[in-house]
Amino acid sequence: MFNLKKLFAALVIAVTGISCVQASEFAGPFVGAKIGQNRSDASGEINQSAHSTTFPGLTAGYNFDVSRFVLGAEVFADLHHGSTTYKDAGADLKFGMPFNAFLPYGRIGFTGTWPNARLHGGLGLEYKLARQWSVAGEWTADTSKSNGTTRRNDSFTIGVHYYFF
Template identity: 65%
Template sequence: MNKFIRFILIASFSILSPLTQAQTAQAQIGPSDFAGPYVGFKVGTNTSNASGAISKASHTTVFPGITAGYNFDIGRFVVGAEAFADFHHGSTTFKDGGIDAKLGMPLIQFMPYARLGFTSSWPDNRLHGGLGVEYKLARQISAALEWTADSSHHDGTKRVNNSVTIGLQYHFN
């Protein structure tokens, strides 16, 4: 595990741990608090590889990103769609943008989730997926820790992206 990913994980847990204790003093947050429209900003690390006919390259890049989405409260689950843009210019696929379907299961202020969709940028469109956990800091603010991946086979070259991000989201509920 590279040092940046380790730093993000340790920083996330050290920030979220005291907030978990403070959360008990606030009103309980439920599944419907994850529903509705939201926007967010994230920062992370992207590890990408390219191999094949064109070139062989491996890059690790720190990058910013933005998100916007809408979630629906469906009983015990949250189902939604999220548009994203990742600006990892140093990777083998440069910057990416796309839309994913999102399925989560809220557990009080935590919501583990999976995502699956498509990303598009140079060199082509490709399947995009990932896993994450969102934590409600307050009724309208949440933090998300996420891993996503995609791969491409274009012009005889295979490209693979893996990203780990941490972000903040503002919910309009």
């Protein structure tokens, strides 16, 4: 017979064990602001175009410690009006490995509503300045193919994060 109480107890022990394995400086909820440079181009149209623009952005997420790694989920908004895809917003999964105050990471997810939703990915490095503050630099990219036109975005950003503890 299936015992629900034993299953619940085992889950509580497992989750407690995972969260206590190694508490990194990067675990928990955070919000942030960033500024960046977006380079985008569109090809396949009659008039090919390339754009470069400086933009602000916002981010929020939650990181979890899992053994020696950090796994996170993050939502973002990149307000680059001058790109070939206009403003972008999306959600990414984040995977990194902390080394003292540094967190190198990769990210993958989805972004965009115009001209379509598309795969989004990137690499970054975050540095913890203090218990609740960090700075992060990252590169992200996405590509869109719609109606015979290929659009590509490359963004380079620097931002600050505030961690709630």
